[in-house]
Amino acid sequence: MKNKLILIDGNSIAYRAFFALPLLSNDKGVYTNAIYGFTTMLLRIIEDEKPTHLLVAFDAGKTTFRHKTYKEYKGGRQKTPSELSEQFPLLREMLDAFQISHYQLDQFEADDIIGTLARKGENEDLEVNVISGDKDLLQLISDKVTVSMTKKGLSEVDKYTPSFLDEKLEIRPDQIIDMKALMGDSSDNIPGVPGVGEKTAIKLLKQYENLENLYDNVEEISAKKLKEKLVNHKEDAFMSKELVTINCDSPIEISLSDLTYQGYQAQKVSEIFKELGFQSLLNRIDGEYTDDSSVPIDLPEIDVTIVNDITKELFTGVEAFEVEMLDENYHLSSIEGFGLVNKQGKYFIPVNVAIESDAFKEWAENTNNKKWVFDAKKVIVSLLHKGIHIKGIEFDLLLASHLIDPSENNHDIPAISHRLGQKGVFFDEEVYGKGAKRKVPELDKLVEHVGRKTNMIYQLKETAEEKLKENEQSELLKELELPLALILGEMEFTGVYVDQKRLEKMGEDLQERLKTIEKEVHELAGETFNLNSPKQLGPILFEKLSLPVIKKTKTGYSTSADILEQLQGKHEIIPKLLMYRQLGKLQSTYIEGLLRVVHEDTNKIHTRFNQALTQTGRLSSTEPNLQNIPIRLEEGKKIRQAFTPSKEGWFIFAADYSQIELRVLAHIAGDEKLIEAFNDDMDIHTRTAMEVFHVEAGEITDNMRRQAKAVNFGIVYGISDYGLSQSLGITRKEAQKFIDRYLDSYPGVRTYMEEIVQDAKQKGYVTTIMKRRRYLPEITSRNFNRRSFAERTAMNTPIQGSAADIIKLAMINLSIKLKEENLQARMLMQVHDELILEAPEEEIDLLKDIVSSVMENAIELNVPLKVDYAFGKTWYDAK
DNA sequence: ACAAGCACGC
DNA sequence: GACGTACGTGCTTGTA
Numbered sequence A: 001m002k003n004k005l006i007l008i009d010g011n012s013i014a015y016r017a018f019f020a021l022p023l024l025s026n027d028k029g030v031y032t033n034a035i036y037g038f039t040t041m042l043l044r045i046i047e048d049e050k051p052t053h054l055l056v057a058f059d060a061g062k063t064t065f066r067h068k069t070y071k072e073y074k075g076g077r078q079k080t081p082s083e084l085s086e087q088f089p090l091l092r093e094m095l096d097a098f099q100i101s102h103y104q105l106d107q108f109e110a111d112d113i114i115g116t117l118a119r120k121g122e123n124e125d126l127e128v129n130v131i132s133g134d135k136d137l138l139q140l141i142s143d144k145v146t147v148s149m150t151k152k153g154l155s156e157v158d159k160y161t162p163s164f165l166d167e168k169l170e171i172r173p174d175q176i177i178d179m180k181a182l183m184g185d186s187s188d189n190i191p192g193v194p195g196v197g198e199k200t201a202i203k204l205l206k207q208y209e210n211l212e213n214l215y216d217n218v219e220e221i222s223a224k225k226l227k228e229k230l231v232n233h234k235e236d237a238f239m240s241k242e243l244v245t246i247n248c249d250s251p252i253e254i255s256l257s258d259l260t261y262q263g264y265q266a267q268k269v270s271e272i273f274k275e276l277g278f279q280s281l282l283n284r285i286d287g288e289y290t291d292d293s294s295v296p297i298d299l300p301e302i303d304v305t306i307v308n309d310i311t312k313e314l315f316t317g318v319e320a321f322e323v324e325m326l327d328e329n330y331h332l333s334s335i336e337g338f339g340l341v342n343k344q345g346k347y348f349i350p351v352n353v354a355i356e357s358d359a360f361k362e363w364a365e366n367t368n369n370k371k372w373v374f375d376a377k378k379v380i381v382s383l384l385h386k387g388i389h390i391k392g393i394e395f396d397l398l399l400a401s402h403l404i405d406p407s408e409n410n411h412d413i414p415a416i417s418h419r420l421g422q423k424g425v426f427f428d429e430e431v432y433g434k435g436a437k438r439k440v441p442e443l444d445k446l447v448e449h450v451g452r453k454t455n456m457i458y459q460l461k462e463t464a465e466e467k468l469k470e471n472e473q474s475e476l477l478k479e480l481e482l483p484l485a486l487i488l489g490e491m492e493f494t495g496v497y498v499d500q501k502r503l504e505k506m507g508e509d510l511q512e513r514l515k516t517i518e519k520e521v522h523e524l525a526g527e528t529f530n531l532n533s534p535k536q537l538g539p540i541l542f543e544k545l546s547l548p549v550i551k552k553t554k555t556g557y558s559t560s561a562d563i564l565e566q567l568q569g570k571h572e573i574i575p576k577l578l579m580y581r582q583l584g585k586l587q588s589t590y591i592e593g594l595l596r597v598v599h600e601d602t603n604k605i606h607t608r609f610n611q612a613l614t615q616t617g618r619l620s621s622t623e624p625n626l627q628n629i630p631i632r633l634e635e636g637k638k639i640r641q642a643f644t645p646s647k648e649g650w651f652i653f654a655a656d657y658s659q660i661e662l663r664v665l666a667h668i669a670g671d672e673k674l675i676e677a678f679n680d681d682m683d684i685h686t687r688t689a690m691e692v693f694h695v696e697a698g699e700i701t702d703n704m705r706r707q708a709k710a711v712n713f714g715i716v717y718g719i720s721d722y723g724l725s726q727s728l729g730i731t732r733k734e735a736q737k738f739i740d741r742y743l744d745s746y747p748g749v750r751t752y753m754e755e756i757v758q759d760a761k762q763k764g765y766v767t768t769i770m771k772r773r774r775y776l777p778e779i780t781s782r783n784f785n786r787r788s789f790a791e792r793t794a795m796n797t798p799i800q801g802s803a804a805d806i807i808k809l810a811m812i813n814l815s816i817k818l819k820e821e822n823l824q825a826r827m828l829m830q831v832h833d834e835l836i837l838e839a840p841e842e843e844i845d846l847l848k849d850i851v852s853s854v855m856e857n858a859i860e861l862n863v864p865l866k867v868d869y870a871f872g873k874t875w876y877d878a879k
Numbered sequence B: 001a002c003a004a005g006c007a008c009g010c
Numbered sequence C: 001g002a003c004g005t006a007c008g009t010g011c012t013t014g015t016a
Helices: A008-020 A033-049 A088-098 A110-123 A135-140 A162-169 A174-183 A197-206 A211-216 A222-234 A235-245 A266-275 A351-355 A358-365 A376-384 A397-402 A413-419 A430-431 A442-469 A474-494 A501-523 A532-542 A561-566 A573-594 A634-642 A658-667 A673-678 A684-693 A702-719 A720-727 A732-745 A748-761 A783-822 A842-854
Strands: A003-008 A051-055 A100-103 A129-130 A145-150 A157-160 A305-306 A318-325 A335-342 A345-349 A368-374 A392-396 A607-608 A620-622 A650-657 A763-765 A773-775 A826-830 A834-840 A867-872
Touching: A003 A110, A008 A088, A008 A110, A008 A129, A008 A145, A033 A088, A033 A684, A051 A110, A088 A100, A088 A266, A088 A532, A088 A620, A088 A634, A100 A834, A110 A129, A110 A135, A110 A145, A129 A135, A135 A145, A135 A174, A157 A162, A162 A174, A174 A197, A174 A211, A174 A235, A197 A211, A197 A358, A197 A867, A211 A235, A211 A474, A222 A235, A235 A532, A235 A842, A305 A474, A318 A376, A318 A442, A335 A358, A335 A442, A345 A351, A345 A442, A351 A358, A368 A376, A376 A392, A376 A474, A392 A397, A392 A442, A392 A474, A397 A413, A397 A442, A397 A474, A413 A442, A430 A442, A442 A474, A474 A607, A474 A783, A474 A826, A501 A573, A501 A634, A561 A573, A573 A634, A607 A842, A650 A783, A650 A842, A658 A673, A658 A702, A673 A684, A684 A702, A702 A720, A702 A732, A702 A783, A720 A732, A732 A748, A748 A783, A763 A783, A783 A826, A783 A834, A783 A842, A834 A842, A842 A867
Parallel strands: A003 A051, A003 A129, A051 A100, A129 A145, A305 A345, A318 A368, A368 A392
Antiparallel strands: A145 A157, A318 A335, A335 A345, A607 A620, A650 A834, A650 A867, A763 A773, A826 A834
């Protein structure tokens, strides 16, 4: 049998594994996902490919010989996340256990090591296979060298041979470097020729073979723009070619004979698997060494007592408390048990023991008993479902973690504890399994897990509070987010009544109209197809009906609404498709979707507001999302007729802030003109139009106001010139001109924008009025796009985040006021800048005053806050 | 189970 | 025909 050499691009595969897998960690809190992914791949290679020679090559360090050619090589790259870099030493240990050679070489990259050894192997007549996710390596392909390219994830690879490459890209292996030289590579910061992408590069190479010949004949290129760019960036192109060319003659100190692979020692490998917690991989190892006494977990022991009888003595007045559920939706999920940790011990309380106990209820409902929890709102709501009104929550680890750094997207107890430097808790997934396999484990496992989690809350409270104190955010948690959690919990528990009959009736009407339109579209198309499938629709529009292609997506033709709108008038199928889309959305998301989440027992919708998710401090809403119920188009707005008060004779009352973000901007920026505009209570879009177009109020056309509105919108949401150009259907240059003129008109805003970016660069973060924080590490990136995005975020987050702070303050004050006034009125929903309540008729007049004054006075700014309100028999009518 | 494409709100 | 473009949630298709 022929000898087989496998060369693995270590960095590339580790990166892929890291991003493809969830952030797993073992019982000691060490992250293991990249190692796990890497190892499964190794096992598969060893089993399936049976290599005789094997090597894993790594990149050496920061600088390489390529940096001499180009200082900016790989510039602007995001730093390797620490969660990944900490896995590399362990990965090397793993390779040692497998007795697999691994190698790195100062000043050279893994690519060069692989290239050099691939050529050597080829010369010795070995069958060579390179494994990587980096397309640059395709240049090594030959009759004897194949390259396996990981696709999404790790389990799938494309095996590139010369013929496969020809089939895919229609070029030869040696042309890869010419292609890359023309295209550039933004991830490695290789410039290439701007405006040339894969398609153009290949077209050029088909005609001219290589870069040198292309430039010898550049004069004959007819496309003017393209030729100009090629000529202007000739140097870049040749330098890029040099950069992407793999050095196949690197000064390596190892030879092929060092790479011989003779199998691994099962014992060593299984030891390291156990250390890393790779239970599932243990039985994939050959050899006699197996240890079937279930693997002991060497987390420090934890002693959790199961409580079967609750007495007052169980409580000390300060305890960590946890409600354990397997389903995210705490309105529906059953409770598996409660965790309780105090200075006396760690306890697990079975559900019935707790809720049938008077002592438990007394403890929970007494505000003097302080509770430290994870996700206060979940605790509040799940106990409300059991008739218990828990009070005295003075710390929430989830909310604290989100305030400390909202960009962390994992706020599980294990993830937080890892960040705060504590170990000793499992991920839910490790204990419960995932997907369809998720289930409640045996009691002792459950008890231990709940005990560990609750203990972690107990342990981490101080550390988290110290961090908050450092950031001056203690008040933000205690006075804003925690009280808000209680209010949101009550809103969710109260729920919103929906008129199901009305929804069903609307659904039936829609169904008929959809069917009619579908038939008409099929007739116009001359065939039946699935209207909901862009994949099927694309070819019909752009091939069969020959409509002009405006935009393509990765997988085919774009058929999005803005594209279809541009095709209006070209074919009578277009308006029908747009109507079908509009009605189909209503039917699936808002009629069927809402009906699906109505609770049987209450006939109401009980959303969940996520208080610890967004980067700016806004809330979000799920199951259902009550923050995106249609309003713009009349057809969709009718959905709101199904949202009605829950009691006879009551009304829906809705109040919204007028232009709160722009008012906040006026305040923060201290811009005189903008402040004046709001003091005079002017129509802000008209005012902006006057400033931007230098005309008097009377001369403003509808179109000017529309454009000014889009610019204001852009300022509020931090969109780019590109974003503005899209929303106005103008060029990017024109959009940029609008932005410039806006900033000329409001010089205070310009100064603010400049200063906040500088400030963010210096501090690394921006803050809101209430000291909410958002870190912007990419603001110093050398990558233009990343940096620009961070800059816009720096400008926008204080505006949007402060607006979010203000409405939260208003909700807290309103809740207090409603109680003081002994009103039955109650809040039901929050939609970023508006509050929706329900109230008995006799309270409406009072509410007009109370709600608007509480909202307007939530905070003192140097511009007035303005609130509009309305009420009606349904949400639709409250307009 | 997951990605892609699309569409709704602020 | 470039690369990526405010924030979210949730639907349907299509492939694994």
